[in-house]
Amino acid sequence: MRKVLLVLLILLIGGVIAADRIGVRVAQDEIGKQVAAQYNLQQRPEVTIHGFPFLTQAIGGEYDQIDVKLGQWTERGVTVGDVTIEMRGVNAPLADVTSGNANSVTAEEATASAVIPYAVIKARAPKEVKNIAAKGDNLQVDLNGTIAGFPLSGSAVVSVKPSAKGIVITPISGGLAGLPQLPAVGQLVSWTVPVANLPVGSRISKIEPTPDGLRVSATANNVRLNDLPNA
Template identity: 30%
Template sequence: MTYDSTVDSRPRRRTGRKLLTGLLVLVVLLLIVAVVADRVGANYAEREIANRVAAQIENQGATASRPEVDVAGVPFLTQVAAGNYEDIGIVVRDLSGQQDGKAVRMPLVDITARDVRAPLSTLMNGQGDIVAGSVAGEATLEYASVAALIGRDGVVLAEKDGKLAVRAPLSAAGQTLNVTGTADVTIEGELVRIRFQELTAEGLESVPFAQNLVNAYARQISIDLQLPPLPLDLKLQKVTPRPEGLVVTAQASEVPLNTTA
C-alpha cells in the first residue's frame, strides 16, 4: 500500500506573511513614535531658547517680537545624547530701542549659534551650563529710520557703489541747493558712527561762502547711532551699506544660552 506523503505548506506561508506584515507595521509605528518624540524634544529646546533670548532683550530695556528658534540637524535626540548640537538659528524681528527719545528699530536680526554644548544631565536637572562655542548675527537698520534720527527735512539715504550716499536740500542766500555726497560708516564700541564727507552742491559757485555752508551741513547731519542692545552677548564688528539698509554684523564666543543676564 502506498501513502501520499505530500504536506500542504500553504497555511504555513500564510502565517509567515502575517508575521512579516505585523513586523513591518511595528517598525513603522516605532519610527513614527521616534519621529514624534524627536520633534517634541526639538520643540521643547526651541521654546526654552526663545524664552531665554526674549528675557535677555527685556532685561536690556529693548523690545521685540518673540524670537523664532530653529534647532538644525536630524535626529535631534541623537544630538541630545551626544550633548552637542548643530547650528541653532534665532530670528528676532522688530528689535527696538531709544535714542534721544526717538525709536531705533531693526526689523530683522538673524543669529546663528554653532557648536552648542548641552550635556544631557544639564537638560534633565537644570544644573550646569548650555554654551554656544560661537554666535554670529546680522541686523538691518533701514535708511528711513536713520534719516529720521538725523532729524533734517528732506534727507534721503541710500547705498551707492558700496557706500552710504546722501541727498538733501540746503537753503543758502535765498536759494535751495541740492547737496549730495557719501559718508564714512564705522563701528566704535556699541556705536555706529556716520560721518558725511566731501558733500557737493549744484550751483555752488553762485552762492558766497557756500562751501563753508555745505561743510557745516555735513557736520550737522553726521550722527552716532546707539543701536538696541543685541542678545547673546553679541558685539558689533562692522557695518556695511546694502540696498536694504545698513547691515551690522556682530559676533560672540563661549556664550551661555541658559541665562537671562
C-alpha cells in the same frame, strides 16, 4: 515574513522620526520660554534647532546650531528690527533645558544680526537730510535747506563704518553733488547712529546697506545664554 519585517521596520523608523520631531519642537518651545523670561520679552522668540537627529544631540547635550529670532531690540534709545542670533557649537545639558535652567547653556560662537531702518538713521541725521538710500556699499543722502546763507540742494555719497560710539556716517571725498564746497557741508552730512553693540555682547563689525536699511552683524565667542544683553 520579510514583508512583515519590512513593514515593522518602516513603522519603527517612522516612530523614531516622529518622536525626534516632537522632541525638537518641545525643546525649541522651552528655549524660547527661557529667553523670553530671562529678558522680559513681550513675545516668545522663534527658536530653530538645526541638525538631525535631534534626540542624539539632546542626549549628548551638544547641538550643531541653534537660531533665536528676537524680533526688535533697543540700544541707547535706537530700536532695530529682524534681530537674529545664530549660535554654533551649543552646549545645553538635557536636564538643564527641561528644568528651565539656562545657566549652563553656552555657545562656542554666536553671531547676531539686525536691520536698522533708514527712518531710524534719518531720525538721527541733521534736519537738512531729506532722504537716505543704499548706493552700493555706501549710502546716498538727499539734502535741502540753507547753510551759512547758501541754499542747500543736492546729494552726497556717505560711508558707514562701525565705531565704539556707534555707526559713523561721513561724506566720501568727491561725493558731494550740487552742493556748495564748504567745510560746514561736510560736517552737516556727518553724524553717528548710537548702535555699537548687538545682543551677543560684541561690537558691530560688519555693515551692509540693503533696500530696507543697514544690516549689521557682530560675532562673539564662548557666549553664555545668560550673558546676552537685556533686550
